[in-house]
Amino acid sequence: MECSHRHAKFNFKSKFQNFDVGWRFNKDSLSDAKSSNFDDSQWRILDLPHDWSIEDLLEQIPGKTTGPFSIESGGPRNGMSNGHTVGGTGWYRKKFALNTEDRNKQVALYFEGAYTETDVWVNGQYVGNHKYGYTSFYFDITPFCHQNSDSNVVAVRVKNFGENSRWYSGSGIYRHVKLVVTNPTFIGPWSVYITTPIVSETEAWVQVSAELTNKSGQEQKGLIKIKLWDADNRVVADAETEVTIPKELDTNCTQSLKVNTPKLWSIENPNLYVAEVSVWLNGKNVDATQANFGIRTIGFSSKNGFQLNGKALELKGGCVHHDNGILGAAAYDRVEERKVELLKSHGFNAVRSSHYPPSEKFLEACDRLGMLVIDESFDMWQLPKNKDDYHQYFDSYWESDVTSIVKRDRNHPSVILWSIGNEIEERADSSGIEITKKLIETIKQLDSTRLITEAVNEFWDHPGRKWEMTAPAFELLDVCGYNYQWWQYEPDHQQFPNRIMVGTESVPKHAFENWQLVEKHPYVIGDFVWTAMDYLGESGLGHAGYETDNQEQLKPWPWFNAYCGDIDLIGNKKPQSYYHDVLWRISPVEMAVHAPLAEGCTEIVSYWGWPDEQQSWTWPGHEGELFDVNVYSRASKVVLQLNGKTIDEKPVSDSTRFTASFKVRYQPGELKALAYNQDKLLGEVSFKTATRPAKLKLIVDRPTINADGKDLAFVSVEVQDVEGCRVPDAAIPLVFSAYGAGEILAVGNANPSEMASFKQPKCKTFQGSCLVIIRSKKGRGNISLKVIGAGLEPASISIDVR
Secondary structure (H helix, E strand, O other), X not given: OOOXXXXXXXXXXXXXXXXXXXXXXXXXXXXXXXXXXXXXXXXXXXXXXXXXXXXXXXXXXXXXXXXXXXXXXXXXXXXXXXXXXXXXXXXXXXXXXXXXHHXXXXXXXXXXXXXXXXXXXXXXXXXXXXXXXXXXXEXXXXXXXXXXXXXXXXXXXXXXXXXXXXXXXXXXXXXXXXXXXXXXXXXXEEEEEEEEEXXXXXXXXXXXXXXXXXXXXXXXXXXXXEEEEOOOOOEEEEEEEEEEEOOOOEEEEEEEEEEEOOOXXXXXXXXXXXXXXXXXXXXXXXXXXXXXXXXXXXXXXXXXXXXXXXXXXXXXXXXXXXXXXXXXXXXXXXXXXXXHHHHHHOOOOEEEEOOOOOOHHHHHHHHHHOOEEEEEOOOXXXXXXXXXXXXXOHHHHHHHXXXXXXXXXXXXXXXXXXXXXXXXXXXXXXXXXXXXXXXXXXXXXXXXXXXXXXXXXXXXXXXXXXXXXXXXXXXXXXXXXXXXXXXXXXXXXXXXOOOOEEEEEEOHHHHHHHHHHHHHOOOEEEEEEOOOEXXXXXXXXXXXXXXXXXXXXXXXXXXXXXXXXXXXXXXXXXHHHXXXXXXXXXXXXXXXXXXXXXXXXXXXXXXXXXXXXEOOOOOOOOOOOEEEEEEEEOOOEEEEEEOOXXXXXXXXXXXXXXXXXXXXXXXXXXXXXXXXXXXXXXXXXXXXXXXXXXXXXXXXXXXXXXXXXXXXXXXXXXXXXXXXXXXXOOOOEEEEEEEEOEEEEEEEOOOOOOOOOOOOOEEEXXXXXXEEEEEEOEOOEEEEEEEEEOOXXXXXXXXEEO
């Protein structure tokens, strides 16, 4: 949604009114809560965004319920798909008044996202329904508002029932809501479209199109004014044109503006501009909107690969679900921004929003921080993956949902590809081919500047079909998405030399093969690992265990976390990410130690998993035992030392998958790996043995947060020994308390199978760490967070709230 408070004199705050605050909520299947006279005085008061599925269940029954988890959740695959969380029906109600200056204007209610089926009433009158839980939508509520009254009531019912998702979805109004108030002649949501058809170092032509709506009842003649602002608040181009807007019709107005010596948007320098579009009637500014955009070029070819601003760029990609770990699906602004910060700091330059559009704030952070995005639409079309999923609505709603996605997101410079689906069952059938054509045609009409892809898998869902039968589907796509099929790249290129390929999904254990092919062949433009970050649901997808364990794809209660990410549930780096650092040439050398296996047992790693390696040399009770140590490097050789003495040295190369494996008898001290090219030291990494837990270290992501009642601070808690080394095997219960200008919003660790409340101020550390999320209150001051644990020195930290 185009809105910003920068630059313009127009009152954007009046047009785009924050509607998140002061809702009353009740989780119950009521029938009369839509009535404007319904008594909701005993309901809970909360602010959006809100996800009730991450909150503690009312009944906590040992062995059956823990925090938000229920062994009787009833979700797909015995609750494993949704992480044993609970849906249901939730009601939200809010009273609002139209300001005197807003009466007799157009009023719309804008929802960025609610999961899943949403019904809206205003003053007891039914307004409309929305089916898809991941797309933004809005309703014109003008006819239902009491224009000359101080009290209007909106009631929203959100239902999340049945088997409708393959992962944790969350429940409720989990993204922002806005009240949009305009004059009768206005620019509606998503109605500004910005392209940069001509770009060079010396100049760029920016084309701005605005769709104008006229509900005044008469023809209007006026001016459309456009200003382009750079990051330094300078107007770099402006234009105006006369326009005639017929009554009760939409009119499109397009202008081209030249920007001299433009600052291009790139992942290293994500320069942004702002377009301000205003409507003037009879010399009066009756409406305006703003949209951020970037000036950049993108290109794709089998010969040159992907190019950003004419320079080749390999996509170091990861697939990302929408949930925010211990916060559930609630899309707080800061957590969406932090997610992008984490991805970028761990080496990713691209994400795939699997398998639906991300939040607006996530895309804004990608624009601002320099992260490329494949913006995906659907996980299914007409054929189901679960009996109650979106397939039952696809035929009726796909066009409006695709329109919502593309119109909302098309101005983001971070978005480089549209994806029309993931592992669609009918992808190569005649029905699927026709759907593909319709989807592509619709998207191209809305945005002609980006190419289209789809994530295509082998025919495990159609036994007996061969890979070659994907050809009709791939023929329609601009960029062909391959899920887990790296061995098909080269033979397919022989048959289809102009085909552009991308690994839309891959597993960590095949990271070497995938990245070798990306670096070798320009027609393979990148690789997107499943997944970049751990997520709720698909419980235990990335597990490692013993051959005697249940070898089902997902793990039963009490697992709730997929555990297949490069980054864990609270933002810490996982072992496979260190290997990616070497493959992606970010780090010269990394090391991992395999945890000891029980005698006589063999480790079994799931297809999406990684061996039970750790960045640790703390293994009390295992003195003298042999440990497997892997050193990862692109150097010509690595040397392994224990307590200053060389144990061994080994060559590394692509023939060893950039891995040198050693057997080392455990002895406390320092384990060090050194990487050399010939005799030149390229880098080193070491692990020191930690002694017993002695103290806590608190690390806050930002020392100062906003006093708006919405901003978040993320405090990492680390158990350390007396020397300040993290104790990686520490599993210590901690208790938290916050005082002053903030409150504890969530607490948790990264353990995928240790269920607990995320709302209670207590948590056991996992691998020596956990996370506390603090939310500011309204009003300046300080937040003091205190942490205590048995046998540890208490710790505290102060956060400034301004």
